[in-house]
Amino acid sequence: MTRYLVRRTLHAVLLLAGVSLLTFLFTALVPGNYFDEMKMNPQISPETVAALRAKYGVDQPLAFRYVHWVGGLLHGDLGFSFAYNTPVGPLLRVRAANTLLLTSVAMLLAWGVALPLGIWSAERENGWPDHLITLATGALLIVPDLVLALGLLLVAVRSGWLPAGGMAAVGAEPTTWAALGRDYALHLLLPVTALVLSCAPMLVRHVRAAMLDVLDSSFLRAARGHGIPPRRLLYGYALRAAANPLLALFGFSIGTLLSGSLIIEVVMSWPGLGPFLLEAILGRDLYVVIGGVLLSTAFLVAGNLVADVLLYWADPRIRAERGNG
Amino acid sequence: MKLRANLRAWVLVLAVMHAVVACAGFFAPYDPGEQDREHPYAPPSAIHFRDGYGSLHIRPFVYPLQPVAGFSDRYREERAAPAPIRFFVTGQGYRLLGLLPCRLHLFAADGARVALLGTDGYGRDQFSRLLWGGQISLFAGLMATALALTFGLFVGATAGYWGGWTDEILMRIAELFLALPWLYLLFAIRAFLPLTVSPLGAFFLVTGVIGLVGWARPARLVRGVVLSARERDYVRAARGFGASHAYILRRHILPQTASVLLTQAAILAPQYVLAEVILSFLGLGVPEPAPSWGNLLATIQQYNVLTSYWWMMLPVLVLTPFFLGYLGLASALQGWADPSKMEAVGPGSRW
Numbered sequence: 015m016t017r018y019l020v021r022r023t024l025h026a027v028l029l030l031a032g033v034s035l036l037t038f039l040f041t042a043l044v045p046g047n048y049f050d051e052m053k054m055n056p057q058i059s060p061e062t063v064a065a066l067r068a069k070y071g072v073d074q075p076l077a078f079r080y081v082h083w084v085g086g087l088l089h090g091d092l093g094f095s096f097a098y099n100t101p102v103g104p105l106l107r108v109r110a111a112n113t114l115l116l117t118s119v120a121m122l123l124a125w126g127v128a129l130p131l132g133i134w135s136a137e138r139e140n141g142w143p144d145h146l147i148t149l150a151t152g153a154l155l156i157v158p159d160l161v162l163a164l165g166l167l168l169v170a171v172r173s174g175w176l177p178a179g180g181m182a183a184v185g186a187e188p189t190t191w192a193a194l195g196r197d198y199a200l201h202l203l204l205p206v207t208a209l210v211l212s213c214a215p216m217l218v219r220h221v222r223a224a225m226l227d228v229l230d231s232s233f234l235r236a237a238r239g240h241g242i243p244p245r246r247l248l249y250g251y252a253l254r255a256a257a258n259p260l261l262a263l264f265g266f267s268i269g270t271l272l273s274g275s276l277i278i279e280v281v282m283s284w285p286g287l288g289p290f291l292l293e294a295i296l297g298r299d300l301y302v303v304i305g306g307v308l309l310s311t312a313f314l315v316a317g318n319l320v321a322d323v324l325l326y327w328a329d330p331r332i333r334a335e336r337g338n339g
Numbered sequence: 340m341k342l343r344a345n346l347r348a349w350v351l352v353l354a355v356m357h358a359v360v361a362c363a364g365f366f367a368p369y370d371p372g373e374q375d376r377e378h379p380y381a382p383p384s385a386i387h388f389r390d391g392y393g394s395l396h397i398r399p400f401v402y403p404l405q406p407v408a409g410f411s412d413r414y415r416e417e418r419a420a421p422a423p424i425r426f427f428v429t430g431q432g433y434r435l436l437g438l439l440p441c442r443l444h445l446f447a448a449d450g451a452r453v454a455l456l457g458t459d460g461y462g463r464d465q466f467s468r469l470l471w472g473g474q475i476s477l478f479a480g481l482m483a484t485a486l487a488l489t490f491g492l493f494v495g496a497t498a499g500y501w502g503g504w505t506d507e508i509l510m511r512i513a514e515l516f517l518a519l520p521w522l523y524l525l526f527a528i529r530a531f532l533p534l535t536v537s538p539l540g541a542f543f544l545v546t547g548v549i550g551l552v553g554w555a556r557p558a559r560l561v562r563g564v565v566l567s568a569r570e571r572d573y574v575r576a577a578r579g580f581g582a583s584h585a586y587i588l589r590r591h592i593l594p595q596t597a598s599v600l601l602t603q604a605a606i607l608a609p610q611y612v613l614a615e616v617i618l619s620f621l622g623l624g625v626p627e628p629a630p631s632w633g634n635l636l637a638t639i640q641q642y643n644v645l646t647s648y649w650w651m652m653l654p655v656l657v658l659t660p661f662f663l664g665y666l667g668l669a670s671a672l673q674g675w676a677d678p679s680k681m682e683a684v685g686p687g688s689r690w
Binding site for chain 2: 029032033036037040152155156157158160161164165167168171172272273276277280281291292295296303304306307310311314
């Protein structure tokens with residue numbers, strides 16, 4: 015177990031190192047940076063710009079900057095935001111927490127919807143629930159996230175039922191915990207709905223396919239022949255056997271949700287990583303971009319790691335195969 | 340037989356949709372840049388068949404819009420001067436398919452502008468901009484697909500055929516690209532490229548960036564195919580007879596990757612069109628005044644546009660039929676390449 019875990023973790027760390035190197039390499043391609051615009055400003059003297067460049071280490075060669083940045087990273091320092099004039103770490107932490115809140119709620123809901131629907135659909139293969147679900151997921155699959163988000167936003171704005179953006183009510187601060195929670199929940203509803211609708215159809219189809227694969231197998235036919243009740247057969251036996259592809263899908267769905275949440279956050283002005291990253295890109299705020307990309311990759315890699323561990327726990331074949339190797 | 344008919348139907352549907360966009364000049368009544376400052380944010384023109392006296396006309400007509408005094412975006416119909424819609428009229432010149440100079444348009448109204456999807460803040464016809472914008476968005480998406488597949492084929496074939504440490508290194512890099520959340524990676528690369536560029540430059544930039552990000556998945560799939568093809572008996576036989584690597588690759592191995600590449604193309608193309616739409620929507624892609632599906636939608640990020648001018652949302656609706664077409668094509672192709680997997684998940688991986 016520990017060996018397997020250590021190997022997967024090492025793999026994840028190497029992956030993150032590679033990603034950081036990649037993003038840094040891209041920065042080498044930059045024609046221009048944050049301080050170039052400053053140079054145009056006649057009110058800022060060239061000496062000031064040069065001093066600022068020296069202060070932030072922009073004038074150093076790339077390799078030096080990378081080593082310096084990695085050194086800082088090991089101390090929990092993600093660099094300095096030019097635009098906000100503060101360290102990147104605390105800025106990102108707030109935004110990342112918001113993104114995590116949004117995506118984790120959406121993740122729970124999406125799986126909560128997809129599992130029963132997929133199982134039901136597989137159980138009644140070619141029955142009316144199956145056809146209905148296939149039709150509905152097909153319809154949702156062809157609607158891009160962006161369209162979905164804009165459509166929901168339009169409905170919210172025109173009906174006035176739901177707050178159309180942001181994370182909390184502006185002005186009247188809720189005083190009690192209950193009111194605060196209610197306020198957050200109301201603001202969460204719209205982006206979460208958009209995320210779930212964009213992610214769940216794919217999950218439903220995969221769950222259905224995985225379950226169908228298992229339901230077809232001989233051991234389940236044998237179990238059915240032994241007179242095990244259908245419900246126990248479905249949830250106790252089939253779902254357990256179908257867990258393998260579904261857990262792999264779990265890791266994959268994190269990436270889908272992260273990318274989906276990026277665009278949905280921008281459209282619905284949820285103060286998460288998405289709008290922050292966009293703003294940093296438009297402002298050429300180098301270290302914020304690198305930090306943001308790295309953090310999102312870290313979420314993804316961590317999710318995949320969790321999926322790997324769950325897989326290890328769920329599938330004895332993997333334990334036998336990889337645990338000793 | 341049914342599979343093949345299915346495939347043919349989807350190809351036909353997609354071909355028609357692309358042909359309409361390719362001949363945008365003919366189907367669009369106006370030039371995409373033509374402004375009408377008298378009519379900013381005019382709602383979609385109402386097409387009438389019955390006039391004010393209640394009599395029915397065969398030829399549809401619209402009423403010219405008069406701005407209501409005191410408002411910048413309120414209009415009333417000028418009932419006194421109906422403008423009949425005529426078909427196959429000569430109008431503003433354009434180049435059909437970018438080559439043939441042509442003046443023929445499918446329709447236009449006599450004495451009024453007909454805006455099927457309303458107009459934007461400069462009074463430009465949204466319908467015309469939608470069609471012309473499709474040229475940029477679709478072309479960018481297809482070019483990016485071609486780029487990603489070419490790159491993926493090259494890398495995948497190299498890795499699969501030569502194997503060893505080449506394979507190891509290339510696949511590690513591919514894994515790196517796959518590990519990143521798609522859109523974040525796209526953003527990151529876009530972040531470090533110039534922000535303000537000409538529309539043409541932006542077009543190639545967006546195409547290049549999307550293609551650069553997307554090569555990893557096709558490369559892995561191609562590698563798998565090449566790896567298994569390499570060990571087939573007939574390939575070994577060819578090698579034994581002294582065939583060159585280039586010959587074996589061209590004659591025996593690369594043709595086998597065709598079905599994987601075609602299926603990937605059908606899966607990737609709509610994603611890449613959407614990627615262009617998203618980039619332009621966020622102001623990172625093709626800039627105004629050139630129309631693209633993304634920057635057509637960009638105005639609805641303004642709250643007042645979203646609340647007051649609902650027709651600015653309409654261009655969104657064209658994305659769905661294109662997605663439907665490509666999704667259908669992808670599953671038909673999968674069925675064609677491997678009939679046993681017909682019941683499979685479909686093109687599941689979205690981002």
